[in-house]
Amino acid sequence: QKRTAWWKEAIVYQIWPKSFFSGNGSPTGDIKGIISKLDYIKQLGANTIWLSPHYSSPMIDEGYDISDYENVNPMFGTVADAEQLIKECHDRGMRIIFDLVINHTSDQHKWFQESRSSKTNPKRDWFIWRPARYVDGKRMPPTNWLSCFNQSAWEWDEKTEEYYLHLFAIEQPDINWRNDECKKALLESSMEFWLSRGLDGFRVDTVNLYSKPEQFEDAPVTVPDTYLQPAFDQFCNGPEMHNYLREMGDILEKYDAMTVGELGNTPDVKEVLKYVGFSRNELSMVFQFETMNLGRSQVDWYIQEPWSVADLAKTTEMMQTALTDSGRDGWQTSFLENHDQGRSVSRFGNDSPEHRTTSAKMLSLLVSMASGTMYVYQGQELAMTNVPASWDMKEYLDIGSINYLKQVKDANKGEADMERAKAALRVLARDHARTPVQWTDGPNAGFTAENVKPWMRINDNFKEINAAQQLQDKDSVYHFWQKAIALRVQHPDLFVHGKFSLLLDYKGADKDSKVLAFAKDVRTETEVTPKRSVVLLNLSDAEQPIEVTGLESGKVALSTHHQSTDPVAPLSPYE
Numbered sequence: 001q002k003r004t005a006w007w008k009e010a011i012v013y014q015i016w017p018k019s020f021f022s023g024n025g026s027p028t029g030d031i032k033g034i035i036s037k038l039d040y041i042k043q044l045g046a047n048t049i050w051l052s053p054h055y056s057s058p059m060i061d062e063g064y065d066i067s068d069y070e071n072v073n074p075m076f077g078t079v080a081d082a083e084q085l086i087k088e089c090h091d092r093g094m095r096i097i098f099d100l101v102i103n104h105t106s107d108q109h110k111w112f113q114e115s116r117s118s119k120t121n122p123k124r125d126w127f128i129w130r131p132a133r134y135v136d137g138k139r140m141p142p143t144n145w146l147s148c149f150n151q152s153a154w155e156w157d158e159k160t161e162e163y164y165l166h167l168f169a170i171e172q173p174d175i176n177w178r179n180d181e182c183k184k185a186l187l188e189s190s191m192e193f194w195l196s197r198g199l200d201g202f203r204v205d206t207v208n209l210y211s212k213p214e215q216f217e218d219a220p221v222t223v224p225d226t227y228l229q230p231a232f233d234q235f236c237n238g239p240e241m242h243n244y245l246r247e248m249g250d251i252l253e254k255y256d257a258m259t260v261g262e263l264g265n266t267p268d269v270k271e272v273l274k275y276v277g278f279s280r281n282e283l284s285m286v287f288q289f290e291t292m293n294l295g296r297s298q299v300d301w302y303i304q305e306p307w308s309v310a311d312l313a314k315t316t317e318m319m320q321t322a323l324t325d326s327g328r329d330g331w332q333t334s335f336l337e338n339h340d341q342g343r344s345v346s347r348f349g350n351d352s353p354e355h356r357t358t359s360a361k362m363l364s365l366l367v368s369m370a371s372g373t374m375y376v377y378q379g380q381e382l383a384m385t386n387v388p389a390s391w392d393m394k395e396y397l398d399i400g401s402i403n404y405l406k407q408v409k410d411a412n413k414g415e416a417d418m419e420r421a422k423a424a425l426r427v428l429a430r431d432h433a434r435t436p437v438q439w440t441d442g443p444n445a446g447f448t449a450e451n452v453k454p455w456m457r458i459n460d461n462f463k464e465i466n467a468a469q470q471l472q473d474k475d476s477v478y479h480f481w482q483k484a485i486a487l488r489v490q491h492p493d494l495f496v497h498g499k500f501s502l503l504l505d506y507k508g509a510d511k512d513s514k515v516l517a518f519a520k521d522v523r524t525e526t527e528v529t530p531k532r533s534v535v536l537l538n539l540s541d542a543e544q545p546i547e548v549t550g551l552e553s554g555k556v557a558l559s560t561h562h563q564s565t566d567p568v569a570p571l572s573p574y575e
């Protein structure tokens, strides 16, 4: 089959199955529930589903800890249900991709069970085992690496008296990609099994972590007074990374499959291009996190520092231009939410009753008028918000949040530090994206049967914010997304493939502007009057003058305020 780039114009809707919709009236969502909502998603304008992990899993990291790639978590259904889901998407002219989690398995995967059983087991080398170091007679892990979940990246195994590496939870041992037999079994089990059942591609989890260094060395001390240190430079973008991806590319090519890699901690554009250059046949595209990490402190994932519209302009410009301009053959993504982030309306907009709807509509334009492949996360189309600040921390169920609070508690630095950590979680915890989707204003927000307790508390605001209400209100956030997507689909030359440029001088005269202003131009050398669109987003709760010149002859195509027809009138709050 010839390799095409069908995915460039895909409009992807991400489903996190545990919280999407329960078709069988249990505490969690399931595949039957997803099938029953496909028409809702199609009506929004999305044409591709990304399903977060639905595989067998003890759910320590909510499915990102897979115990069998070729099976489905009974909570969500069966392999036959997953096949039915693929078919139901295809029947509607939609495509579907699954999550591919191949940096680690669950510690319950049979491969790891065998690996840990003895030093001589044939699968011992399928995971990463190292002896202890002894410092002053004290047993220490092989390196000082901090895992992504705030503990040592090495776990001592009593039985065989060695440490194994886990960049995430203790229950997520890292796979040894240097073992060819293991790599072959892994790719067959995780990729071919599903591609041969009609799957259209993958979102590739932690795509730059598979190649570990040959020698494990300590990370330099960047956080004083503590032993464990962030070690991203030690374990990201390792030496064999692109060989592995080319091998995967050969499999994907046979199925003309799409991939979107999750690429963290890679600020160097030249490095990013290696992952997505079309001619290299590795990945279709990647998620870059410069915008999502705005104001996030480098050493503490959760701590939030102030950021400005000028900062947002800078990250947006970089992500919109670096991979596609100047003859580069890469491709980019456009998104503001996923299952690892706080809700965008709470983080980048304003979730107060007065501004929630408007600011969410405004943010929908930042996603849908940007070039590349666009992504919407479940509930984003309804302006679902972060959980209320009044919720006790006990309602936060994510291992990331729990371990983070524990780390702060263990550091024993006092009440002020603890309060700062809680404040950070109220904005950035992954839990905010994981509350059940609010379908109706009825019992359990229509997420499941009324007599069961959903696995996670439903956000208190479901009576005001729910799909049923928004579907019948033509001014709702849902319908605004629908219009924005329709406009994008009508003008792919501008909104999918167009050339991005900022319209204000954010590094100089306009550095304090509250308006994000950018143009999208058709990439053409031949047209006499090429099309241009201008996007003006007021990210503040005050009226802002329009300081962009030359708009008089333009026409307002879409505004959060329908009375706005004058292209040069000041922008209302969050217009």
Ligand code: TEU
Pocket (backbone or CB within 6 Å): 061, 064, 065, 101, 148, 149, 168, 205, 206, 262, 264, 301, 339, 340, 400
């Ligand atoms: O996330 C990888 C990652 O490093 C961060 O983006 C992540 O949010 C991290 O957990 C910080 O706390 C991916 C998945 O998206 C995430 O849900 C999984 O927990 C993780 O991989 C492990 O598979």
